[in-house]
Amino acid sequence: MPDTALETRGLTKAFGGFRAVRGLDLKVRRHAIHALIGPNGAGKTTVFNLLTKVHVPTEGQILYEGADITREASAAIARRGLVRSFQISAIFPNLSVRDNVRVALQRRLGTQFQFWRSGRTLTVLDEEAMRLLAEVGLAEAADARAADLSYGRKRTLEIATTLALDPPFLLLDEPTQGMAIEDVDRIKRLIRRIARGRTILMVEHNMSVVADLCDTITVLQRGEILAEGPYAAVSTDPAVRAAYLGGGHA
Amino acid sequence: MSDITLQAFMAQLTIGLIGGCFYAMLSMGLAIIFRLLNIINFTHGAQFMMAAFLAWIGLTQVGPWLGQPDLQVNFWLALVLAPALVAVFGMAIERTLLRRLYHLDHLYGLLLTFGVALVMEGGFRYVFGVSGQGYEPPEVLQGPVDVGFMLLPKYRVFVVAASLLICLSTWYLFERTKLGAYLRAGTENPRLLQAFGINVPVMITLTYGFGVALAGIAGVLAAPIMQITPLMGGSLLNIVFAVVVIGGLGSILGAMLTGLGLGLIEGLTKVVYPEASTVVVFVIMALALLLRPAGLFGREA
Amino acid sequence: MSNKTLFAALVALLVLVPLVPGLIYPIFVMKVMAYGLFACAFNLLLGFTGLVSFAHAAFLGTAGYVTGALMIRFGAHPLGVPAAFAAGVAAAALVGFAIGGLAIRRRGIYFAMITLALSQIVYFLAVQFRWTGGEDGLQGIPRGTLLGLVDLSSDTAMYYVALALFAAGFLFIDRVVHSPFGQILQAVRDNEARAVSLGYDAARFQLLAFVLSAALAGYAGALKALVFGLVSLNDVSLHTSTEVVLMTLLGGVGTLFGPLVGAALVVGLQNYLATIGDLVTVVIGLIFILCVSFFRRGVVGEWLHWRHRRAARAARPLPEPEHPPVAEAA
């Protein structure tokens, strides 16, 4: 089995004349936590959007576990196990917190089109759903309507939902954005725990998270790779400091 | 049809264009209302009809009602007054009824306007019957004018000119002025726009009034051409919906160009295969959706 | 009282109707059952996907025409009834697939307008085809005999068969709503993008819901054709499509029993209004306006809401309403 879980070759996205991603060659090792950082507008979200086919690449290829998925549709890619969370919270507001997670768990039953089956066949998922909620600290809110959660807890719920898919490959777009420090720590621990046996590619501006979690960091600037390597190496790179980190970070 | 001459062909195209003008005006109003209020204005047809009736009432009824048989609201006055009255009526509905629905699913707005349309049609039917009324164009516009390939009634020439003028100025207003920018911003997030200091409720009311007034102008323009009946707008509305979908709902330019274009196509269908002249619009809509789901001029969401 | 018991009570009551003459006119009850199913089918789509269709008459009518035309030809055959019925439902599903497949390319309010426009094509075809009888429609459709055993031309026999079909249809809808599929459907309606990112192809779920709803509307149409022995252009007209919206709204969108209540009200109203004449449209229009303005949850919806509030006052936390009404988007 090759060591690379995800690879892009010459990935390019042009919006009209503006090239947001330019010939990106990215390799994500299996079971690594890989961070994509860079200044605002560098193209990080666009890369995610290309990987999950929200946008169609202008040029280049995307290989997931050796298979070319450049032409596959969003839902199909998710079914392959490449699942993302969103930069702006994405939950099912009118479902209960538990049902949010259950909807994701339901995928593994493979009964989603079976309109003739009883809803009771889904109760087998409740236990697992509660376990996941406990893991992210939302157990006591299981019966609340998801819309009634605060912003930070919505993001937590979103991560729990994503985890429910048990995806081998997770794309996290700013998982700790908008969270209080206590939540950030919890999410950090959570990510480390779930990273076992999984590959994670995340976009994150919180350097403490990146420093603590990530094996490899790719710094993007203007759609191109500016630097790549472990945190220690990247964070001392003068180009990176100038473009992204500024003076405040040692 | 092989035996059709170039002249006849041109004549038919011209007639199609005239029909297209009405589609364009109606669908623009619909598009404007949809953009800002997120409501499909099912009352549009009834408002069109109401304006035509008002013009007729002004010409033939007002005098006798007031005991002065010679008093007449002529066509030109009606062209201003009737749309204004219809707009005021529309704004009253917006203020009292539609306003309460903005925070809800837009299904409710659609149903409400549908109900209002039923009441309006039923009311006019009750008072004026269904056979309808006739309306003469103003004297200066009576009689034909030779446009080279055919004798076209002067009035129809006037309709084309007037509606093109109205459509273009509306487009300019909405897409090229600051006012237009407010409207577009209000479309997206009215609450926030209000928090920036803009009186959004009034803006919405006026926009609705404007969209309705467009239907009203179309109605007065149609009065001398079509029999004025309570149902004259309802049957037009389905087609106008299709026009708006094809053009890309919310695209004002799209509504206008598609309206004109479909008028032409419908006109030609009436010559070649008249049975399908109504349904052709829907077939085109289906095709357009297959090829360009966002509509010809719509922006991808 | 749970929904199941409530429904059982309703069926028990309906069983009595022909036994106690003079109670209610059984034919009227059959009409309510047919329209009730129709409204339930519509509600399956609106209440659980948020999609508004103005094409449901096309499904009702298509099934009616197919079932009717087949009954006229093969009604005497012992298998005529079930075969014609199945063919009608299948035809409605097929038309539903065609219309839904196209309309699903746009969402929200566009969807509604596209269904409206496409249903005009169905209407056009119904006018043009010879086998539909054009503007005259089909009359004198025989009811046939069920499997060669029960002669349906007796109103009482027909009544009980209709009741059985009605109950089956209703329970089926309830099953769909609570099925694994129904769960995903609700999620899709809540946040489509998120559902897609979880690997659910939103459009396919909505399309399946649309086709199911169309097939059920067809089921109601076939029943109606059989019971009344006639199918007409009115069955495929826009008017009927808006009527089913009214029924659903009046009863309560997204509630289980709402559409039934709404259908009974509208059908009753039509019968009653038939003698007041001139102002029918005005009255119907006013009902629309009042309902949307003051009575949004519909009869059943308001009642459920009232019960929830009372229960909530008595004991917190608030019980979740079983089916949230159409999303009240902020």
Place this chain on the structure above:
Amino acid sequence: ADTISDGVVKVGILNDLSGIYSDFTGRGSAVAAQIAIDEMGAKVLGAPVELVAADHQNKPDIAANLAREWFDQGKVDMIADFPTSSTALAVMEIAKQKNRVTMLSAGVAMAAITDKCSPLSAQWMVNTYALAAGTAKALLKAGRKSWYFVTADYTFGHSLEKDAAAVVEAEGGKVLGVSRHPFPGGDFSSYMLKAQSTGAQVIALANAGSDTINAVKQAAEYGIGRTDKQVIAPLLTYITDVKSLGLAKAQDMYLTEAFYWDYDDRSRAFAEKYFSKMKRMPSASQAAVYSAVLSYLKAIEAAGTDEAGAVMKQLRAMTIDDAVIRNGKLRADGALVHDLLLLQVKKPAESKRDWDFYHVKAVLKGDDVYPKPSDACPLNAKG
């Protein structure tokens, strides 16, 4: 009296009270029926005569349901009017099952007297064939041989067109073309221009109501049909349509009707009675309701029972002659064959009062304009 079922004779009027056909049927039909009932003293054979009226909203299933309920529970013995063929055919079917009478005073569909004919039904006013043949024959006789049809793409339109075309061809005329337009037709200028360009001597409108009105109106706008070389002939027009068009636009057109209020003293007497209640003159179908109800009640009296079969037998045996219908004989297939009027619309200057719209050009003998009994109707084969 035990010869009268339920001890009462109940007449139902089922028509369009609110829709597009309400002007020429609607409430006026019920008023006309009441006039007939009053003329009989509201009694036959000692039993009271009652009237019910309802709106079928032009929906066959509502019509069918109302009829069913009227028959099953409402003691109704006869239902009349039906401005649309679909409602008429639906109720005819039910009436046959329930052994009651239907009288189509507004329905003009040929199906009612051909393949869908019923022994218990009568088409009291006229049918599309007779209308088409009436106008066509008169115009052909005047030398107008080349025809163009603007036809509503509906059964009744087709039927008008087919029947008129048959007459045209039989009498040596020629059909130059047809435009079949959807219903409602919207802007007719295209069709009318096309018709004009063929140079046809007659532009026949095989449509009705607002379509006819719009076609005539827009033709006038383009100056079509205003010359001696080319005339417009609407094949199915009610006096309410002419009223709505105005004489300025409608003048000179030829048309065939079953009734015109200003025909003679008897018709005028009935019309004045009607006018005093409705403030307008009766349309042909409203008048026909009067005649139908009157004849029905007289037939009960003559037959001594209200049993449907007996009443129909009696109706077939009578000659119908009243303020509305002249020289009428009811055929086995349900067609009431009677005299029709060929009318021409007056010029505005010729009209002396409101509703004074027509010159009566000729009285068309029923046998000349009605179709032969059709083989498609099994009742004809027997007889």
Place this chain on the structure above:
Amino acid sequence: MPETVLETRGLQAWYGESHVLHGIDLTVREGECVTLIGRNGAGRTTTLRAILGLTDRRAGSVRVRGQEAIRLPPHRIARLGLGYCPEERGVYRTLTTRENLTLLPRLGEGGLPLDEVLALFPNLAERADSYGGRLSGGEQQMLALGRILTTGARILLLDEITEGLAPVIVEALGRAVALLKGRGFTIVLVEQNFHFARHLADRHYVVEHGRIAAEIAAHEVAAREEEVGRLLGV
């Protein structure tokens, strides 16, 4: 002491039937920078929204420059000189960056000219003709802040403006806020990032469960570090 420009007394607010604010008392003086800090869901965003009249229902008292605003509709409140930068940015997606920047009506004297705003956020200058919806998350954040600076509003309500921004930009923003403060703007800052906020603010209000749990002046922060940490749940 400078004049009080914004004051709430017993401010309560509801979303639908859920009661979120239970009586917020704030006092903000001319030229001051105060923060609202607290845990997720404490009600800080809601406080700003309630001041502007954007919640479903509110009660209590809101005074802007002495004028009672609790009964005014949002656009009238804004005209009293309030500029709002919302949490979810609220950039108009179908307007270009430039249109977004020039859209808002003038609320007072002394708005920053367009060039100055573009100089403050060079990313925006580059994407001036892009549609708002096409901007990256960070660019949208800059736009949301930039556009209220043009209006001349002197009281700025800023909700989580450092959210999702690169560290360099956060630094730049810190300088921008300091600059605005220097020019006499009054600023109410809702912040998660206490590191960012502590150096800018004169006072901090800690919000908890829809109430003000503590008020801490800048010079007390060092001394009350532990209390702050506990209240923020660090």
